[in-house]
Amino acid sequence: MPEAERFCLGGYWLDREPKSPHWLRCWYDPRTRKVRRKSLATRDLEEAKVRLAAFVLDDPAKPADDPDAVLLLVCLKHYWQTWSDLRPRPENARRPGELLLDFLGDDAVVGDLTKARQEAFMRWLVQKHEHAVATISRHLSVINAALRRAMETHEFQDDAGRLVKRRLLTDRPKIHYQTKTIAQVVGLPEPEPREGRPSLAQLGRFIDQIKSEALFRYTLLALNTWARPEAVCDLDPARQFDAEMNRLNLNPPGRLQTKKYRPIIPVTDCLAGWLAVWPPEGRLVANARTLKQAAPEAAPGFAYRPVDSVRRGFEETRQRAKVQAITRYSLRHLLASRASNDPSVPDKEVDIWLGHVRPGSRSGRWYRHYEPDYLLRAKQFTDAFMVELQKHCKRSLFAPADPADYRPLIYQKGKRKP
Numbered sequence: 053m054p055e056a057e058r059f060c061l062g063g064y065w066l067d068r069e070p071k072s073p074h075w076l077r078c079w080y081d082p083r084t085r086k087v088r089r090k091s092l093a094t095r096d097l098e099e100a101k102v103r104l105a106a107f108v109l110d111d112p113a114k115p116a117d118d119p120d121a122v123l124l125l126v127c128l129k130h131y132w133q134t135w136s137d138l139r140p141r142p143e144n145a146r147r148p149g150e151l152l153l154d155f156l157g158d159d160a161v162v163g164d165l166t167k168a169r170q171e172a173f174m175r176w177l178v179q180k181h182e183h184a185v186a187t188i189s190r191h192l193s194v195i196n197a198a199l200r201r202a203m204e205t206h207e208f209q210d211d212a213g214r215l216v217k218r219r220l221l222t223d224r225p226k227i228h229y230q231t232k233t234i235a236q237v238v239g240l241p242e243p244e245p246r247e248g249r250p251s252l253a254q255l256g257r258f259i260d261q262i263k264s265e266a267l268f269r270y271t272l273l274a275l276n277t278w279a280r281p282e283a284v285c286d287l288d289p290a291r292q293f294d295a296e297m298n299r300l301n302l303n304p305p306g307r308l309q310t311k312k313y314r315p316i317i318p319v320t321d322c323l324a325g326w327l328a329v330w331p332p333e334g335r336l337v338a339n340a341r342t343l344k345q346a347a348p349e350a351a352p353g354f355a356y357r358p359v360d361s362v363r364r365g366f367e368e369t370r371q372r373a374k375v376q377a378i379t380r381y382s383l384r385h386l387l388a389s390r391a392s393n394d395p396s397v398p399d400k401e402v403d404i405w406l407g408h409v410r411p412g413s414r415s416g417r418w419y420r421h422y423e424p425d426y427l428l429r430a431k432q433f434t435d436a437f438m439v440e441l442q443k444h445c446k447r448s449l450f451a452p453a454d455p456a457d458y459r460p461l462i463y464q465k466g467k468r469k470p
Contacts, residue, residue, distance in 0.1 A: 064078065064079045066097075066104060067089070069089075072091075074091050074095055075094055075095070075097065077089070077107060102125075106123050106129070118221075119163040119222075119223055119225060123162075124152070124164065127198055127199060127202040128149040130202055130220060131201050132145060132146055132149070134206055152173065152191075152195060156169070162199065162224065162225065170227065171228075174188050174237050174238050178238045185231050185241070186231065188238070189229050189243075191229075192227050192228065196229055202220040206219075249389055254373075254375045255378065256441065256444030256446075258369060258373045259449070260373070260445060260447050262369055262447075263369070264339055265338065265340040266338055266339045266359045267366070269330070273336060274384065275383055276323040277300065277302065278383075278384050278387045278406060279302050279314070280384060281361070283302045283303075285358075286307075288334060289336065291305055298319045299318060301314075301316045302314035303316075315405065315411075317430075318426060320438070322434075322449065329455045337358060339356065339359060340461065341355050341462065354460055362380065366380055387434065390437065391433050391434075397430055397433045401427050401430040402430060404430075411426075
């Protein structure tokens with residue numbers, strides 16, 4: 053590329069390889085005495101200039117600056133790389149930033165986030181993406197967290213492996229993420245309280261209409277563990293079930309605990325029967341398919357494909373059962389509500405089982421779950437609930453005594469609606 057056409061900034065310049073359409077960030081490395089290159093993942097020259105500028109301005113040695121002098125992209129990138137990308141589901145934090153940059157432009161500075169621009173962003177999310185008030189509130193709360201982190205000093209390793217201290221902003225604009233404010237701006241109602249509790253008759257109708265093995269297993273696991281949807285779908289007995297102590301660790305090994313704490317709970321009698329029937333390895337929430345056998349007289353086998361979500365199955369089953377009060381979270385809410393109103397179950401056991409508090413003192417919480425009476429009353433309540441629920445179900449909620457007698461629901465792949 054002719055020297056006159058090069059875009060240079062801070063010792064870096066743009067260039068392209070003959071066989072690649074993407075622009076490259078180039079710089080001279082005095083240690084190796086070579087020109088080094090790294091793709092900017094864009095074919096557009098103007099966008100490549102913005103990305104190069106964002107990289108050069110994102111200098112760890114640079115002191116904190118005024119909001120009008122700091123690119124919003126730099127603050128978001130700092131938040132992603134030093135915090136959200138290291139947490140579960142990093143896409144939940146990247147999506148709000150990408151939407152905001154799509155609205156304001158990659159060259160926007162933090163000072164552009166005036167109240168008027170924020171309100172325009174809210175209306176844009178409704179008009180273009182049909183987002184609800186609660187969704188907009190979550191997006192803006194992530195932006196607020198990114199700017200708050202940009203004002204704090206953090207230590208992290210840069211691309212060269214050096215430990216550096218970083219503080220980007222001296223001040224930040226106020227982010228209006230309250231649902232009441234957003235509802236007034238976009239002209240939509242505020243989020244309503246979470247759905248009410250389904251009756252046992254409604255829950256029984258729902259279970260009888262389940263057509264897939266994954267949803268049937270999910271429902272039984274959710275009722276016996278009171279766990280959140282993601283925790284239920286992650287369950288793998290080979291990694292999380294302690295058969296000797298009859299304990300189930302809802303947090304898989306290697307997963308970092310978050311504010312949504314996943315506790316260790318005792319296995320109910322109902323669930324223990326199913327764990328003896330279901331395959332001991334692999335995630336439990338899985339659809340079944342018939343496994344062809346070489347010998348005709350051989351007993352049929354089954355192959356299982358784990359699923360990450362049962363949202364679609366819930367919607368379809370709800371329609372068949374004509375019950376709108378049941379969602380994935382309503383199972384957890386139902387058990388928690390009934391247990392809280394049962395005088396035989398201490399409130400502390402309810403809180404520990406739900407993951408709202410951790411058991412015992414800081415020094416003893418790792419050993420409390422080994423005690424025989426650990427969450428015993430909550431366990432007994434759950435088993436009694438399953439017995440009561442069985443009266444409203446035609447389908448058995450309890451595993452057969454002989455595992456060979458169990459036949460999973462074969463997943464029938466239906467045609468998607470246009």
